[in-house]
Amino acid sequence: MIKPDTGPSTYEWWKYLAxxxxxxxxxxxxxxxxxxxxxxxxxxxxxxxxRWHESILLRTPQVVRANEQLDDLLEANEDAVTRVRAAAAIDAPPSLGKSTTVDAYGLRYHREQIDQLGEYVDDNDDILRIPVCRITLTGDVTIKGLHQQLFEFYAHPARRATTGRVLARDLATMAGDAVRRHETRLIIIDDVHFLRPGTEKGEQVANELKWLANEYPATFLFAGVALKQRGLFSEGRNGEFAALAQTGRRWTLLQLHAFDPLTVIGAPVWRDTLLGIEQRLMLARMRPGTLADTLSDYLYIRSTGVIGSLMQLIRLGAIRAIRTGKETLDTDLLEQVSIDEAAEIARGATAILVNKARRVARS
Ligand SMILES: Nc1ncnc2c1ncn2[C@@H]1O[C@H](COP(=O)(O)OP(=O)(O)O)[C@@H](O)[C@H]1O
Ligand SMILES: [Mg+2]
Incomplete structure (x- = not known):
């Protein structure tokens, strides 16, 4: 299979990934x-x-739960003819796996739809089935920019023709035609936090998204940071995103949390996660329990339970272990690896919590 030479936010690229x-x-x-x-x-x-380590995808209980909720929602929406469709949003701080989770779900859904219904929507094999559309918002998003991205995804001719005065509604209708034509069932919009509450532009785009979610025959899945605090779904006061807020009751809100091995419920989840990583790591000197037993507290302190920081530390550690011939992970090696600033800053506070918990456990 040949890598497409288009950007990552295009159906060609998405199809390739799936x-x-x-x-x-x-x-x-x-x-x-x-x-x-x-x-x-x-x-x-x-x-x-x-490459293998890069591809590690863990099915944590949270990921499994999110997948099940999304399955329920998509199935329910399939039967929704007159009723307004429900949408879902993953709302969590950075690096907790929002993009990974929605993308993994979308890629799986793409494959299932193609397997069940075929690669083309018509009998002449003229129109490709594009079950999933995925775009990522960037800073300063406008209505025109939003549609531009939808057109880019579908390689729609209008992607080059949206200069000049075109009505937002016309753009939305054209994008909607692409959604219908290619029988798109799921539309993923990542990094929704780029919508600024309280600004006119932000409000307009929020309105537009709400309109699209009702208008297009597809389920919308949003992901972003602090969406709730930004008033995206709560009963908005001060008119902040009031449009999206009105739809609050039809939103399924999915959450992702950091691991918390210091709690009774969190401890086995953390351990299973480390065991899962251990089994996938290909290092010649690594033994069962290297991560889950020996390094468990250390990895929590370094990552503060954030999956992005954990995986970064492990992947970088593995690269070093391979290059140096050490072929296993230990604190000496991992100390040489620096990861994201947020994790490095939180490290001290987490270490105090862990030491306290272990002292209590011993006494
Ligand atoms: N389920 C998972 N399995 C393996 N790695 C994951 C998983 N979820 C997240 N990661 C890792 O964490 C990093 C950050 O995740 P990402 O989805 O980009 O977070 P967010 O979108 O919430 O900021 C990713 O690059 C990926 O390596
Ligand atoms: Mg993300």
Whole structure:
């Protein structure tokens, strides 16, 4: 399968991501076998493993729950003919896996729809089925910009013709035609926090999104940071996003939280997650329990339970472990790896919490 030369927010790219073969797990080699490789083969083995580690996708309980809720919603919406369709939103702080979760769901949904209904919507194989449309909002989003992105996704001819005076409603209708023509069932809009509450532009785009969610025969899935605090779905006061807020009752709000191994419920989830990562890591000297037992507290302190920081630390650590020939992870090696600033800053406070909890547990 050839990588398309379009940008990532296009159906070609999305289709490629959904339909490319899933990554293959490299063979597990022993230390002796790795040593026996010549330089080229060793570098190649390193690259294969790095790619494999990049592709790790964990089905945490939160991810499973979000998937189930989305399945319910999409099925319910399939039968909604006259009723207003429900929409969903994932609302969580950065790096907790919002984009990963919605994309993984969307890619799976794409494959299912193509398997069930075929690659084309018509009998002549003229019109491609595009079950999922996914766009990401960026700073300073306008109504025109929003539609532009929809057109870009569908490679719609209008993507080059939206200069000059075109009515927003006409743009929305044209984009809607693409949604219907390609039988798109799910529209994912990521980084919705770029809508600024309290600004005229933000309000306009929010209105537009609400209108689209009602108008298009597809389920909308939004993701973003602090959407609730921004008044996107709550009963908006001061007119802040009042339009979206009116639809508050039809929103399914999905949440993602940081891991919390210091609680009774959180501890086994954290442990299972580390065991899951351990099983997928391809390092010759790694033993069962290296992460889940030996490094459990350390990894929590470094990542503060944020999946993005955890995976970054592990992936970078694994790269170093492969390059240096250490072939396992330990605190010495991980200390050399620096990750995102937010995690580094929170590290001290988390360490105090962990030490306190462990002291209490011992006494
Ligand atoms: N379920 C998961 N399995 C593996 N890695 C994940 C998972 N969720 C998130 N990550 C990692 O965390 C990083 C941040 O996740 P992302 O989805 O971009 O967060 P957000 O959109 O909430 O800011 C991703 O690059 C990915 O590597
Ligand atoms: Mg994101």
């Amino acid at each position: 339909e490319r073969p899933s990554p293959v797990r490299p063979e597990r080699l022993s230390m002796a076998q790795i040593r026996a490789l010549d330089t080229v083969a060793r570098r190649d083995y390193g690259r294969q493993r790095r």
